[in-house]
Amino acid sequence: MSADLAKINAAAAALDFVEDGMLLGLGTGSTAAHFVRLLGERVKKGLNVRGVPTSEATDKLARDVGVPIVPVDRVGSLDLAVDGADEVDGAFRLIKGGGAALLREKIIAGAAKHFVVIADESKMVDTLGAFPLPVEVTAFGFTLTAQRIYSALKAHGCHGTEAGLRERDGKPVVTDGGNYIIDCKCAAIPDAEGLADALKRITGVVEHGLFLGMARTVIVGREKGAEVRER
Ligand code: 5RP
Numbered sequence: 469m470s471a472d473l474a475k476i477n478a479a480a481a482a483l484d485f486v487e488d489g490m491l492l493g494l495g496t497g498s499t500a501a502h503f504v505r506l507l508g509e510r511v512k513k514g515l516n517v518r519g520v521p522t523s524e525a526t527d528k529l530a531r532d533v534g535v536p537i538v539p540v541d542r543v544g545s546l547d548l549a550v551d552g553a554d555e556v557d558g559a560f561r562l563i564k565g566g567g568a569a570l571l572r573e574k575i576i577a578g579a580a581k582h583f584v585v586i587a588d589e590s591k592m593v594d595t596l597g598a599f600p601l602p603v604e605v606t607a608f609g610f611t612l613t614a615q616r617i618y619s620a621l622k623a624h625g626c627h628g629t630e631a632g633l634r635e636r637d638g639k640p641v642v643t644d645g646g647n648y649i650i651d652c653k654c655a656a657i658p659d660a661e662g663l664a665d666a667l668k669r670i671t672g673v674v675e676h677g678l679f680l681g682m683a684r685t686v687i688v689g690r691e692k693g694a695e696v697r698e699r
Pocket residue numbers: 495496497498499500551552553554563564565566567568569570573
């Protein structure tokens with residue numbers, strides 16, 4: 469199956485939630501990029517919306533396709549946020565951060581009245597954790613922080629765990645906020661809420677990629693069409 473077609477179908481279905489005059493959170497990643505491009509086409513046809521991007525990459529794309537941008541520090545709340553995900557379970561719990569944008573994504577999704585997730589069906593899972601959980605940490609002391617993350621993973625039933633620095637071309641990946649990413653290979657996360665709480669308590673952890681209780685709508689994209697699921 470074509471994952472890209474499925475992503476496009478999910479993104480296209482999300483346009484049904486967009487209304488004239490809305491302030492929109494614009495996600496990051498390939499699926500969210502499809503949404504931004506489709507949104508740009510609607511704007512060219514007269515749709516009046518403004519967007520708050522969740523990354524520098526999305527900011528650039530939105531400007532390129534003609535979606536008006538509002539700086540995040542000028543907004544109170546958002547009407548709708550649309551973003552992709554790396555994993556989605558049956559309770560609409562997510563792993564995000566594969567694109568290293570999880571901090572801004574979580575701030576924007578949390579400020580939106582309605583958070584819609586768009587994902588191709590390969591992202592749907594019974595149990596979170598096959599996708600390595602990204603955790604954003606300060607660059608200072610990241611090896612110490614990674615050790616504490618590893619202990620938290622073990623304490624919350626994640627077996628076969630590794631907590632490793634994300635690198636590209638032999639260098640640490642640096643987020644838009646200037647931080648590093650620790651990718652946690654858990655295989656399965658049996659207690660997502662407990663782990664989320666534990667990670668938040670570690671000094672040096674800026675944010676983690678577990679998005680719990682945030683998504684209200686999940687749009688599952690398939691090669692032929694998309695299914696809208698509501699919580
Ligand atoms: C970026 C994200 C993305 O939404 C996630 O990685 C999914 O990406 P894609 O749509 O390319 O599969 O969380 O930080």
